[in-house]
Each structure stands twice: as structure tokens, then as C-alpha cells.
Amino acid sequence: MDMNTPRKYHIKSPCSTANIGPGFDVLGISLSLYLTLDVEILKEGPAFEMTYSGEGATDVPLTPEQNLITKTALYVLSANGISELPQPLKIHVHNPIPLGRGLGSSGAAVVSGVLLGNALGQLNLDRNRLLDYCLMIERHPDNVAAALMGGFVASYLRELDPKDMEGVPASESLLDIALSQQVPQPPRGIGHYVNLGWAKEIKCIAIVPQFQVATAKARAVLPTEYVRQDVVSNLFF
Ligand SMILES: Nc1ncnc2c1ncn2[C@@H]1O[C@H](COP(=O)(O)OP(=O)(O)OP(=O)(O)O)[C@@H](O)[C@H]1O
Numbered sequence: 712m713d714m715n716t717p718r719k720y721h722i723k724s725p726c727s728t729a730n731i732g733p734g735f736d737v738l739g740i741s742l743s744l745y746l747t748l749d750v751e752i753l754k755e756g757p758a759f760e761m762t763y764s765g766e767g768a769t770d771v772p773l774t775p776e777q778n779l780i781t782k783t784a785l786y787v788l789s790a791n792g793i794s795e796l797p798q799p800l801k802i803h804v805h806n807p808i809p810l811g812r813g814l815g816s817s818g819a820a821v822v823s824g825v826l827l828g829n830a831l832g833q834l835n836l837d838r839n840r841l842l843d844y845c846l847m848i849e850r851h852p853d854n855v856a857a858a859l860m861g862g863f864v865a866s867y868l869r870e871l872d873p874k875d876m877e878g879v880p881a882s883e884s885l886l887d888i889a890l891s892q893q894v895p896q897p898p899r900g901i902g903h904y905v906n907l908g909w910a911k912e913i914k915c916i917a918i919v920p921q922f923q924v925a926t927a928k929a930r931a932v933l934p935t936e937y938v939r940q941d942v943v944s945n946l947f948f
Pocket residue numbers: 727746767771778779780804806809810811812813814815816817818820854924925926927
């Protein structure tokens with residue numbers, strides 16, 4: 712099928728909670744609040760149209776190279792030799808997930824973007840490969856692994872050889888990808904994950920603060936080392 716053949720997709724990615732108990736950067740649970748994309752490749756119309764409702768509607772940019780979802784899709788497409796979006800393309804995003812408040816909004820956006828790139832480019836990437844793309848962008852695996860795989864997930868980010876990373880966009884430089892730029896593919900098997908069991912009787916209540924803290928800022932204040940006593944007591948909780 713030609714990339715511009717008219718068609719529709721509905722893409723749904725859950726929010727997630729992470730850092731559960733002692734599982735810092737490891738344990739994540741997907742929760743039943745979903746970022747959705749309604750995507751249509753039309754016969755005619757403007758080359759690109761993006762609308763957005765819900766959390767972040769007044770702040771989130773809606774141009775392909777600035778919006779986290781479309782930027783991520785562009786990255787997946789460029790890494791697979793596709794230098795432009797199909798046209799005319801219409802995307803409606805509905806986001807009920809509060810931004811920057813501990814419910815993995817960026818993880819859901821990244822997972823949606825990777826699924827979007829996979830669908831638009833008809834790439835048929837399997838889940839493990841989709842995870843590699845997610846992990847090039849969100850460099851801690853707990854939220855994206857839970858959002859992509861579903862359920863209660865333990866995940867671990869493999870140390871990457873700097874040689875494998877040459878020219879590969881990681882989160883910050885992803886911002887700079889131009890539509891026409893071709894980027895190398897991510898290394899394979901960046902993350903390991905295990906689906907853990909979950910008792911249906913255990914329900915989750917999320918308490919959402921009224922202020923935002925960007926994950927990057929929160930991570931920047933963490934010490935690089937912890938004393939043994941603190942690590943041991945954290946394992947207990
Ligand atoms: N639906 C979305 N569309 C576009 N950009 C988004 C969307 N959701 C999140 N983002 C981007 O991600 C940023 C929030 O990411 P951040 O990692 O700081 O917090 P979070 O993922 O909501 O929370 P946490 O990682 O603590 O669970 C937003 O400020 C915005 O730039």
C-alpha cells in the first residue's frame with residue numbers, strides 16, 4: 712500500500728505510575744487513563760492538521776517537529792528511511808493525563824508517537840523493537856515499558872556502548888530532527904522487561920498534585936550515590 716493511501720488509525724496509550732516501592736526506574740504499572748490519537752490520511756485537504764483537547768491544550772505545540780508525539784513519529788520514520796509524513800494528514804489528540812505530575816504523560820506521548828510512526832510508515836515493528844525506539848527517547852524505562860506492554864512491568868535499561876549511540880538521537884537532540892533528515896536506527900535490545908502478575912482486587916487511587924515538576928528537573932537533584940542503610944530500608948517498603 713502506498714504511504715498516502717487514505718486510511719484511519721485509532722491509537723491508545725495508557726498513563727502509568729512508576730518508582731513503585733524499591734523499584735526506582737524499574738517498576739511501572741499502566742493505569743486506565745488513556746491518551747488517544749485519531750489519525751486520518753485523507754484524499755484531499757491541508758497537508759497537515761493537528762488538533763488537541765484535554766490536559767496541556769493551551770501549552771502543547773501542534774507542529775510536527777515540535778510536538779512530542781509527532782516528533783517521535785518523525786524519528787521512527789526517518790530511522791526507517793522515510794523522510795516525510797503522508798499527506799494530507801489529520802491528527803486529533805485527546806489527552807486526559809496531567810502533564811509533569813507523576814502519571815507518565817511523556818511516556819504515553821512517546822509510546823503513541825512510536826506507534827504512530829510504525830502505523831504511518833507501515834513498518835510492522837514488533838513490540839520489542841517498538842520498545843527500543845521508546846527507550847531512545849525516554850531514557851528511563853519504567854513508564855514507557857508499562858505503557859507499551861501493559862500491566863505491572865519490571866524493566867531495565869541496558870548500558871549502551873557509546874559506539875552504538877553515534878549519531879543516534881537521544882531525547883534532547885531528538886528535538887532537532889528535521890523532516891528530511893535520515894537518522895541511524897537505535898541499537899537492538901536496549902531494554903529488558905518482565906510482565907509481573909497483578910491481583911485484580913488491588914485498585915489504584917492516584918493523588919495528583921496541583922503543580923508540575925518536570926521529570927528532568929526532579930532527576931537532576933538526585934544524588935548519584937546512596938548509603939547502604941538507605942538502600943536496604945528502601946527495599947523494605
Ligand atoms: N500529550 C502530549 N503531547 C505533547 N507533549 C506532551 C504530551 N504529554 C507530555 N508531553 C511533554 O512531556 C512533558 C512532561 O513530561 P515529564 O516527563 O516532565 O512528566 P510526566 O511524564 O508527566 O510525569 P512523570 O514522568 O513524573 O510520570 C510535557 O511538559 C510536554 O512537554
